[in-house]
Amino acid sequence: MPELDEQSRERRGTALPATLPIVPVTQVNLFPRMVIPVVLEGKKHRELVDEVVNTNKLVGFLAYKEEPATPDGPETRDMFHKTGVAAQVLRMITSENGDLSLVIQGLTRFHTGDFVSLEPFIKARVEMAPETHVDDVETKALMSNLRSELRKVVKLSPNLPEEMESLITSVPEPGALCDMVSTILSMSPEERQGVLAALDVKERLHMIREFVNREIQVLELGSKLQNQVKEGLDKTQREYYLRQQLKAIQKELGEEADETQSEVEEFRRRLDEKKLTEQARQEADRELKRLANMHPSSSEYHVITTYLDWLASLPWEEYSEDQLDIKNARAILEADHHGLEKVKKRILEYLAVRKLNPDMKGPILCLAGPPGVGKTSLGRSIARAMGREFVRISLGGVRDEAEIRGHRRTYVGALPGRIIQSLRRAGTANPVFMLDEVDKVGADFRGDPTSALLEVLDPEQNFSFSDHYLDVTFDLSKVMFIATANVLDTIPAPLRDRMEILHLPGYTANEKLKIAKRYLVPRQRKEHGLTGSDFSITDAAVTKVIERYTREAGVRNLEREIGSICRYAARTIAEGEAERVSVGVKKINAVLGPEKITPDTALRTSVPGVATGLAWTPTGGDILFIEASAMPGKGGLVLTGQLGDVMKESALAAVSYVRANADLLKVDPDFHKENDLHIHVPAGAIPKDGPSAGVTMLTALVSLLTNRSVDPEMAMTGEITLRGMVLPVGGIKEKILAAHRAGIKKVILPKQNERDLADVPKAVKNSMEFYFAERMDQVVKRALVKPKSNK
Template sequence: MSETVSITIPAVVPLYPVREIVAFPYMIFPLFLKDEELARFEEMLEDDQLVTLVRPRDEAAPGGIPPFFEVGTLCKVNQIQHLSEGGAKIVLEGVARVRVTEVVEFNHHLQGHCEPIHEFVERSMVSEALVQSLNALLKIALSYGRPLPEDVMKMIDLIDNPARLADLVALYVNLPLDEQQQLLETIDPLERLKKVYMHLTSEVQRLQVKGEVQAEVTKRVGKSQKEYLLREQMKQIQEELGEEDTRAAEMTDLRKKIDAAGMPSEVRKVADKELKRVERINPASPEYTVARTYLDYLAGMPWKNATRDNNDINKAEAVLDEDHYNLKKVKERILEYLAVRTLREKMKGPILCFVGPPGVGKTSLGKSIARALGRKFIRMSLGGMRDEAEIRGHRRTYIGALPGRIIQELYRCGTNNPVFMLDEVDKIGLDFRGDPASALLEVLDPEQNNTFTDHYLDVPFDLSNVMFITTANQLDPVPAALKDRMEVIRLSGYTDEEKEKIAVRYLVPREVEENGLAKNPPAFADEALFKIIRDYTREAGVRNLQRNIASVCRKVAKEITQGKPLRETITPAVVEEFLGPRTFFNEVASEKDRVGVVTGLAWTETGGDIIFVEATRMKGKGELILTGSLGDVMKESARAALSFVRANGAEWGVGETAFADTDIHIHVPAGAIPKDGPSAGITMVIAIVSLLSVRPARRDVAMTGEISLTGRVLAIGGLKEKVLAARRAGVKTVVAPARNRENLEDIPDDVKGEIAFVFVDDVREAVQVVLQPV
């Protein structure tokens, strides 16, 4: 249903062009004019105070009168209010839509022939639905922050005329002027309502998107503002405390370090990526500290830093001789390395393994090698290490992660070619945390360690320039794969003469200095030093010798502080006075030849030593009794020895009846000390033969060798250490396997001059040498 609304207007109405607004019927709106515009406006008004507002078109027209849109709004002037600052505010009220059919100029003013546009009121279900939807959209727009005056909202709720509602909504939703003009020219109220509804729908969608964006922005800005305020507060606190915000300076300094580190290209990419990430992290975040520490390690690693090697072989030899006495093999190997290094600049560092008893100078030799080469020295103890991460480091995903000891020590050292000593490689442990020895396989392999990857750094680092030196007391506990990667150099014990020279050159001056006797140094007589070596120490190295010399020096210092006369010379009598009764005796020289007691030679991780094998018999059931903390291998040697004697006893006058109803007991004294190994086999054979044939064994003859059931004497190891132990004990003759004859070259000439060597292939030959005739 529709009804027509009719109005009556004058035929000619003053025409006033406006560009900034589009006037709608029934709307009240202000118009601001300057003084000159106000004068013209007041002149053209007539008594009825009506004026038609119309928008001019953009294009020009001939004749001087600008073209206008056909449809305008007839308005009534309600009020003219003059403003104090000049000009006036005109309050207008829209009356009706009009169509301007002709524009003329009269008394310098524009007038228009206007025809009223008869509007009709549409009332239908469609119009009602559109009105309700429009109201709902307006409220949604209002919820998203679209400001509408309260009286406008009340007016919208009260309006039931769709045409008037469309005009009112179009005015307050800020449509573009061209679209407002199109709505003004739309006569059909239902069509006009549809256009306003479409415009408002688009506006609501835009407001929704804008609201979501604004909410996210507000959230982020709120967080940023909070961080900004906290940083400003922190900055203020730092300023009050006299500190400065060093974040930017730290990042600049870190970038300079990365630039100067000389990293390989693939490592540099990782560092740059991590640096960009650090710059975005809040310094208060725990992640910042983790990333910063990682970058510090990357930038601080000696990627290109290396010390210059001392290629003067004569000077290097002088340094080695100055620090250590003898040790010819080790010194020759180092000088060979220097010679090759001189001829070929780029070469892989050797992997050396010093094997020898404690106290022979393995660790101190590493320091001397570093000094001779002109390199820095790093020492790392592997004794008791059980965690693989000690070598390879931890993943950075763990809290408190750190690089492995290899990378940490190189980081502290600052060069990529130090002498790196891995001490006590034979004492690495193994448990659920991994096997450190297996982790060393890559470190100690010249073919692999040029791309060693620590779990923490997670980038390859070149270890091929590092000179690795490992030390061990014995090689048996070292895994075969690790042993295969190292060049083994054995360091045997020292002779008494070598110990005396070491004491004169190194130990006595050091202890005199450390015990405050430098101003009045006492002189140690050679006989006094030999007495300490032979009567108060029995070792392969010189540690106990140093302790005893230190003890003598301390007692001299005590006498000086008590005002007693200075002991200018330390004699054997003074040594006995200071150190008390002798600790070790010459077992061989002090004992007589006895039946069933034979002198043997053994090798331990502390060097060579002599052992005594004692055999006795008693009535029994033909059993073999073994005591003395013997290991499984040594027990098997004893059984093999008994079997050989039973099978070949007739050669020495021992019949089968000697074993009937008889138990044989073999004992190795010092029962609290575990003993093992096959090299005592020959000693046990001779002890049993001596017992059963009742022939005394010469105590000044010591022997070593493994036996077979046929009587063959097999080769053994550690001959030099055993011979030195025999000399210390006063042995005059050493019986050894013939296959060890080549090892005689390792034994010092002065020792060979004091001891006679008998090399045998068969145990029967040894029996003739050791046992006295009946």
């Protein structure tokens, strides 16, 4: 770092040379008598500094009037102002990256003539521009006034130190005072250049005085705005402070913000278009006020905007118009679903009452039945028949109460519950709302969702349903709720009490055939790219699929098997083996493989000790075979087949009844002394329970001990007592349909279940014989055939 000689440091008023190296600057920051640091970059400036340091250490600073388009663009004399500042280099420091840091002192103003050279740096002809000064009364008054105003600036400005006030007083020359003040005021480059070009000191005083007065006004206004903003302001919210300051500035300038395009006004417009309840309107207004005073970068801002968006998106008073044409609704229901007369009748009744009483509350229906009978699709048909929107939520496996009622807004990422979310998707306040699989809702430490559903499904409460997220009530009374379930036992009693249960037991073989022809075959044909002209299947083939490949209450597996047949047809046509495929009975085995179901009722009951029972399962009715066997022993009883406690008790009751009534039943009274009994229910991997197998177990025991086989075409159900009474059981319709599917022709039922035959389809009743019993001796007499001879 080269040191400059002491004589150069103290040069004052030295006459300028004829030419000076020029450093171009964008604005004037240097005035005579000032000492400032300057950083120069680039090779051109290095060469300039080398010449300056090696000669007279004088350099000129000249401001652009118009900067070049590019940093390396050409420079001409017209691009610069006329007046500049000559300066002396006092110290030079070279940094590690090659930049030059200079400490310079302004000496005097100069006027620029022609440019002598442009490369490697600008060198111009210069002449001194001495200032003119008249020490008269006006100048002294201007000086005194300027000092007084500058003291105000120092007091108001938070950026100026207090020592600046004593420095102002210590400067005696008015020109020097003006130059010094120019460096501390907020001035544009043109204004600074104007001060530099003003050689008349008195003129310069007038200019500086105007700038000082302007600075005082700005500082006073800023102080006033700061006091206004600080009222009621939390000092830690810096963004809020800046926002309030901006509003105060706009108000002071008379420029109100364009709030019509703001997010707050957009929400207000959307909410005004909605017919909110009074409670919701108050909550919305409160949140709008909070939003208006909040900066967009605040985390709470997005929470409020999300909440307001939900309020503005919900259908508060938006209802779809019901189609109350009963005939048209009947036609739609008939076209979409075969059978299900009870459900269709209930829907038409609802529409009829709605037509007479438009203000009636929506019913709460629960469609209960095995899988595949059309519960979910029936909901869509109901919505279409009524002209309403349809929404569905699946409750299977839901264990969190917040899924129904939503989360409170204090939680991160909180949202309304599924009820409110689905209504938003529907866009109306009276859709057909399906709660699918309501019997599979669980409960754990997060709450019991079924308890939350109590308010949703209670017509006396749901007009003011409260979601935790919204925190305002919403009217659900116009919604038509339809729940679906496979099992009613798992639904809590309070919830089940709020619903009207409609049972869908399943379809007969004839109904399945009609459903397959009308719905399943056309749908699968379309999904596999087939048409009626290149694929067909006979009724006999469909019947064989129903009887030998699927034994179910619904038609889900039937549709899968039909899909397999369609895939066979699609492959055959695609490979060019045939242009048209027709599937008959003979082709079914080749396409679907060996038969999955074999009618073996007659075979299995052909020996004594086997009886056919009827059981109810969540997937519909079913038949089960109960086998009894005797072996040498001491009167023990073995029960197998994964039986529940109730079913085991029925077996014990059957054995006790046989022992107590051996003479009546024509059984050896001492059968238990030398024999052990074994009762087995096949399909041992499947848990079984319930009292309705009591009649079947007793019949199997009597069949074994009397060596008389059970009628192979007969099945039975009923609970027994130790006195031989036959008690009624449930699921009669499902059990009879299961017996019909299995080819059973005769059924023994408890006498008190005779009334349940009203729900059984006429076609099924006409094809079967029913016997009703009040006591077990009646069952045994009807069920057993002639004794087998022992050879």
